[in-house]
Amino acid sequence: MAYKLNLPFISLGAFIDPSVNRVPFNPSFMPTLFSSFTDKMTFRERIINTVRYVLLLLRPSVPSFETLSERYVPEKQRVSNEKIKQMSLMYIADNDMLLEFPHPVPSNVVMCGGLAAAPAIKLPDKLNDFVENSSDGIVVVSFGSIIKTLPSETLSKMIEAFNMVTNLNFVVATGKEVMNVKNVLMLPWIPQNDLLGHSKTKLFITHGGKSSVFEALHHGIPMIVFPIGVDQPANAAVITAKHYGITMDFYHFTIQDLVENIRNIAFNDQFKSNIMRASTIFHSRPQTPSERAAYWINLVTKYGNEHFRHSSLDMPWYSFYLVDVLITFITIGFSSVMCLQWICCRAKRKHKQE
Incomplete structure (x- = not known):
């Protein structure tokens, strides 16, 4: 337009x-x-x-x-x-x-x-009751709009792992209506930003999409990232390198590894302090x-x-990347070598004739 x-x-x-x-x-x-x-x-x-x-x-x-x-x-x-x-x-x-x-x-x-990141607002009553009734806090689980529905096998493994961490409650965006079990509340949609901004949130399990990681940064929540594609592997690499969280394989993770990582990240002061420091810098700008x-x-x-x-x-692309300059240098170098070779050959023939 x-x-x-x-x-x-x-x-x-x-x-x-x-x-x-x-x-x-x-x-x-x-x-x-x-x-x-x-x-x-x-x-x-x-x-x-x-x-x-x-x-x-x-x-x-x-x-x-x-x-x-x-x-x-x-x-x-x-x-x-x-x-x-x-x-x-x-x-x-x-x-x-x-x-x-x-x-x-x-x-x-x-x-x-x-x-898109913003301050959290009050949760709906039913969801807020589930969050407040958690003993040691909650874990938010969401894979964004890229996955409308979690694969049943992956969801089953995750739920089994969540059930083993009994001191935490889990709020899971599944993309469909699912029967809730024990300490896990599964909903077709969740107010992700508002949950991340709640004082009882300890951990965010995410696919690592740009909007999701910015919301986690905004609220200072450490992450376990299961990158699936596009920019997510790059985002996960940054999160892992800067110790805001860790990366796991979405397709090849074990239940025990997930349990250990949840306990490690949710209650590890190092990850929390790193993401909180970054969040403080983010909010300190004018x-x-x-x-x-x-x-x-x-x-x-x-x-x-x-x-x-x-x-x-x-500039045309060849000027921006100095391709024309490089070709000029190569041409000069090649011409110089050819000239030297010609001079040497001529001198050698002249020497033989003498």
Whole structure:
């Protein structure tokens, strides 16, 4: 719509693609998109990370924007996914260094992670009674909207593990009506943010989605993460590396391992203090994520983006990645070697003739 009407626009998203958004990227310490590597990689991991980065650069362009622009804006030139994003005045990223490994961020990217996180409100009476009646606290279990219904085998293993931790109550989002047993309350939907903000919550068992981990950070709740796909393995790697919690395999975990990890994380001061410290930093900033986003939107609306827009957004890809410079160096080097070889061969022939 903005392209059709010649209107300036701002982009908002959860992921920053270095190749599209022209973000400086160094694969020696920056894991590629959706990677489970940390910022401290082994030599083998750095090789894999570099290969992944090169493959990401070489991947075909997503044709959706070109198709849409051709269909709805036929009077204008077709525009690619990369080009439309580079036309954006600014990129508001739903990210935060507290839930990422530190890395450089260009001037046109504003980190506003946690836009959806909010203070908790009072729980419904029935749910609140279940929470308050727990002896040592509760554990919130939710795998977000990515899994509408937990597989029956996985759910059975989890429930068996939960029943073995009798001093904790468990509130589980199952996606369907399920008979509740002992210390486990299973509901088709739960007020996740409000449960995480309750004073009796000790642990969050999650798939590691961006919104979920930001809510846990907001309320200072340690996590057990069962990453399933997309950005979740990367989020889980950060949570484990920063000791906000641990990672488990969604498809190959044992009941005993889950029981031990629940007891370890829920009552381990190290994990709680680490996530609480991060939460304190998150809340100590002069602006909330939404206030920060509003400030920058207002600034760009008034003054434009010329004062912070970097010129690499206008460069062709081969200039941005110095491919033309590299080819020039290779050509000079190859030409120099060929010249030296020709000189040596000529001198050798001349010597034989003499």
